[in-house]
Amino acid sequence: MSQTVGPAACQGDSFGYEAPGSLEELAAILRSEAGGERTPLFLAGGTDLWVDLRSGKKQANLVIDLKQLPELSGVREREDETGLGALLPIHSLESLPALGREGQALREAASALGSYQVRNRATLGGNLGNGAPTADMAAALIALDAVLELWRPDGSGRRVAVTDFWRGAGKTCLGPQEVICRVWLPRRVGWSSAFLKQGPRRAMDIAIVNAAVSLKTVKGVIADARVALGGAGATPLRPVGAEAALVGQKPSMAIFRRAGELAAEVSDPRGSGRASREYRLSLIPVLTERALTLAAERLTSQDDKKVARVK
Amino acid sequence: MPEASLWGEKAATKRRVTITVNEIPYTYTLPVDLRLADFLRECLNLKSVKLGCGAGDCGACTVLLDGRATPSCIVMAVEAHGKSVLTLEGAERDRLIRALQVAFIEKGAVQCGFCTSGMILTLAALLRENRRPTKEDIKRALAGNLCRCTGYQRIINAALAVVSDGL
Numbered sequence: 001m002s003q004t005v006g007p008a009a010c011q012g013d014s015f016g017y018e019a020p021g022s023l024e025e026l027a028a029i030l031r032s033e034a035g036g037e038r039t040p041l042f043l044a045g046g047t048d049l050w051v052d053l054r055s056g057k058k059q060a061n062l063v064i065d066l067k068q069l070p071e072l073s074g075v076r077e078r079e080d081e082t083g084l085g086a087l088l089p090i091h092s093l094e095s096l097p098a099l100g101r102e103g104q105a106l107r108e109a110a111s112a113l114g115s116y117q118v119r120n121r122a123t124l125g126g127n128l129g130n131g132a133p134t135a136d137m138a139a140a141l142i143a144l145d146a147v148l149e150l151w152r153p154d155g156s157g158r159r160v161a162v163t164d165f166w167r168g169a170g171k172t173c174l175g176p177q178e179v180i181c182r183v184w185l186p187r188r189v190g191w192s193s194a195f196l197k198q199g200p201r202r203a204m205d206i207a208i209v210n211a212a213v214s215l216k217t218v219k220g221v222i223a224d225a226r227v228a229l230g231g232a233g234a235t236p237l238r239p240v241g242a243e244a245a246l247v248g249q250k251p252s253m254a255i256f257r258r259a260g261e262l263a264a265e266v267s268d269p270r271g272s273g274r275a276s277r278e279y280r281l282s283l284i285p286v287l288t289e290r291a292l293t294l295a296a297e298r299l300t301s302q303d304d305k306k307v308a309r310v311k
Numbered sequence: 312m313p314e315a316s317l318w319g320e321k322a323a324t325k326r327r328v329t330i331t332v333n334e335i336p337y338t339y340t341l342p343v344d345l346r347l348a349d350f351l352r353e354c355l356n357l358k359s360v361k362l363g364c365g366a367g368d369c370g371a372c373t374v375l376l377d378g379r380a381t382p383s384c385i386v387m388a389v390e391a392h393g394k395s396v397l398t399l400e401g402a403e404r405d406r407l408i409r410a411l412q413v414a415f416i417e418k419g420a421v422q423c424g425f426c427t428s429g430m431i432l433t434l435a436a437l438l439r440e441n442r443r444p445t446k447e448d449i450k451r452a453l454a455g456n457l458c459r460c461t462g463y464q465r466i467i468n469a470a471l472a473v474v475s476d477g478l
């Protein structure tokens with residue numbers, strides 16, 4: 001399938017496009033470019049990259065298309081985790097059974113991204129690679145304790161907790177030659193999760209704020225919780241104070257409201273064309289509280305089912 | 312050939328690609344920054360593909376790429392190498408798309424017509440995934456297809472008519 005023209009085919013002052021068919025081929029291209037004039041940019045669905053190149057927000061002289069790399073594709077199941085290929089189209093995540101009950105937040109985040117056409121084209125890895133603090137997959141993956149599997153041309157892979165991925169506005173921990181291969185989600189039996197998004201329009205728009213949460217209860221008491229926010233700062237945030245306030249409590253409106261307030265306290269959103277800082281700050285507690293309520297309802301309905309089965 | 316290199320004044324390299332469009336394979340040597348929409352319109356003269364916003368927002372350039380509704384303004388032609396593309400011109404033999412065209416006419420879902428090909432191809436992709444979409448499903452699928460004439464109601468009605476005909 002691969003139709004790579006060697007890098008030599010793109011000379012001097014011209015722009016190139018490569019489409020390696022394996023990680024070995026990719027490594028060879030990157031090695032031959034190392035120290036050269038061209039800075040390669042990786043391409044997945046292109047729904048961010050082509051738009052940014054056209055608008056001039058980004059410049060490139062070599063685009064390396066990752067779409068033909070089998071190592072980045074499909075879903076891999078292990079006993080204790082599920083590995084989502086970086087190339088999975090967002091649309092395929094909307095109804096992915098492998099996400100299980102506990103992965104509902106990721107399904108909801110996928111359904112909330114862009115349009116049908118964009119979801120067909122946009123990929124999971126691209127949503128992260130772009131580095132935006134409002135990326136819809138970002139908050140959901142934080143709430144689900146995701147771990148990213150990264151690849152470098154020298155073959156030295158590493159695993160990075162998704163919370164360590166963002167390093168400031170638009171910045172990620174990815175080295176210039178580093179690729180996201182797979183997103184691993186630990187199996188979290190008994191957890192429930194939820195994702196909510198507020199954008200300027202009901203559909204087809206980047207979030208003003210999004211919130212993803214997950215909860216686990218033991219005997220009616222919250223045993224563990226995750227809260228994640230997008231659009232609340234320069235990077236996606238995990239307000240651990242809000243999580244700590246939940247643990248040991250029974251799910252209630254009051255405690256969810258408190259968690260929302262604590263989440264807002266550590267948020268530092270900016271004002272932008274999409275929304276003012278003040279509007280974001282007033283959305284954060286509301287979305288957090290509602291997402292927690294939704295996740296708690298889902299726990300209850302899971303428990304109800306268990307009780308029903310026991311009877 | 313369309314103007315302006317995507318990435319500024321430097322020339323783009325070229326690649327040889329084979330793309331099947333409306334069931335006919337075409338082999339061309341194309342600049343790597345040529346958009347799929349430009350290839351279809353300018354090289355193959357398929358003018359049903361409309362270029363609106365050029366940024367994936369409006370849906371006018373929607374084509375089916377390996378069956379999936381795709382914004383052809385933010386896909387380069389080289390990315391379609393080895394794949395198959397369907398535009399409205401290729402719909403002659405497609406019963407579902409014919410049915411959508413007829414329903415659009417009967418329900419008055421076409422006014423200026425600029426959004427129509429994208430609307431029909433998007434709906435065809437939806438109906439292939441889900442034979443019985445609800446009105447909500449239809450609205451959600453069309454969220455990325457802008458129409459400034461009809462107010463959408465007639466378009467949705469046309470889609471619902473095809474759904475209830477159970478094609």
Ligand SMILES: Cc1cc2nc3c(=O)[nH]c(=O)nc-3n(C[C@H](O)[C@H](O)[C@H](O)COP(=O)(O)OP(=O)(O)OC[C@H]3O[C@@H](n4cnc5c(N)ncnc54)[C@H](O)[C@@H]3O)c2cc1C
Pocket residue numbers: 041042043044045046047048049050051066072086087090112113114115118121122123124125126127128129130131134135136137174178179180181204205206207366367368
């Ligand atoms: C009309 C429209 C609406 C949109 N709406 C939303 C929305 O509601 N929510 C939202 O979050 N986003 C939205 N987006 C943005 C975009 O669609 C998503 O961020 C998408 O997931 C990007 O994926 P991609 O595969 O297209 O990435 P690309 O554009 O191919 O790449 C994006 C960046 O990630 C890097 N990259 C890609 N894959 C990898 C990898 N495997 N490893 C390392 N780096 C990689 C690229 O180098 C590039 O810097 C929208 C875009 C458009 C055009």
